[in-house]
Amino acid sequence: MLILNPTQTELAIEVSDLKKVFRKREGLFGPLKEEWALKGVSFHVRKGETYALLGPNGSGKSTLIRILSTLLTPDGGTVRMLGYRLPEDEAKLRRKMGRVSVDAAFYKKLSARENLLYAAQLYGLEPRQAEKRAMQILEQLGLESRRFDDPLEEMSRGMQQKISIARALLINPPLLLLDEPTTGxxxxxxxxxxxxxxxxxxxxxxTILLTTHDMAEAERLAHRIGFLAHGRLVAEGTADELKRRAGTADLEEAFIALTGEELNDEAGQP
Known part of the structure; x- marks a missing residue:
């Protein structure tokens, strides 16, 4: 059951009028060109909720996730997560959230075990406990234990993504940011x-914030869904609410009707 007008203590994420602009110079001495990735995005995510952001390439999904992950600084608006504000409290937030991206970075010559134990050291975790937790997560994800000592470069994309999820969950974070985690x-x-x-x-x-191109995935996982287009949040609600609003029986048709855009399955930049 959805709760209307949640109080601040019920919120894990509160984003208000978030803006981000990228500036590129045209030629060596040309003028700077501004490209607005986010044009005043506002939404909230309740504690324990899964919220999905759907949008085509260039809609601003990855930019938004990178800001929440403390990898980018916004050019306007406010962000509060788990009671902390960005960018003032970013060091505290980094220890309370996990992030999985569409192209996770690893030391590919090292094994899954070595990559995860290195991450555990960065978090200040005890190696044995971290390894035990990683093995439990990977077992739940369906990765065979015998592959734990294989170099990452010998693993499929699916296996590497499972390692990425295990790494993000080593600290058992209350907040998980997932940027197209199942693409490809x-x-x-x-x-x-x-x-x-x-x-x-x-x-x-x-609490899970998920960006995806996959309509079925959003319907399966998310309590609420937000539609992003051209740097703006143009609609949000449950899957059924969005379909009713658009007058369609299909979520993809609802997305097209409400945004005027079409989704594609290629991972792209914001």
Missing amino acids: LDPKSRRDVQAFLEDLRARQGT
């Missing part, structure tokens, strides 16, 4: 990841 995965890996995220939220009450 085979059907089985996609189902494994989706089932794990459902179980994680149900068991631990983890």
Whole structure:
């Protein structure tokens, strides 16, 4: 049951009038050109809720996630997460959230175990406990334990993404930011990841912010969905609410009707 007008203590994420502009020079001595990735985006995510952002390439999804992940600084607006403000409290927030991106960075010559233990050291975790937790997560994700010592470069994209999820969850964060985590995965890996995220939220009450191109994934995982287009949040609600608003029986048709845009499955930049 959705709660209207949530109080601040019920919110895990509160974004208000968020703006971000990128400036590029045309030629060596040409004028600077401004490209607005976010044009005043506002939304909130309740504690324990899964909220999905849907949008085509260039809509601002990845830019928004990078700001919330403290990798970019906004050019306007306010962000409050888990009671902390950005950018003032970014150091505290980094220890309370996990992030999984569409192209996770690893030391590809090292094994899954070595990559995860290195991440555990950065978090100040005890190695044995971190390894045990990582193995539990990977087992739930369907990764065979015998692959734990294989170099990342010998693993499929699906396996590497499962390692990325395990790394993000080493600290058992109350907030998880997922930037197209299943893009490019085979059907089985996609189902494994989706089932794990459902179980994680149900068991631990983890708040999840998800960007995706996959309509079925958004309907399966998200309590509420936001439609992004041209740097603006043009509609939000449950899947059923969005379909009713657009007068369609299909979420993709609702997206096209409400945004005038079409989704594609290629991972792109904001």
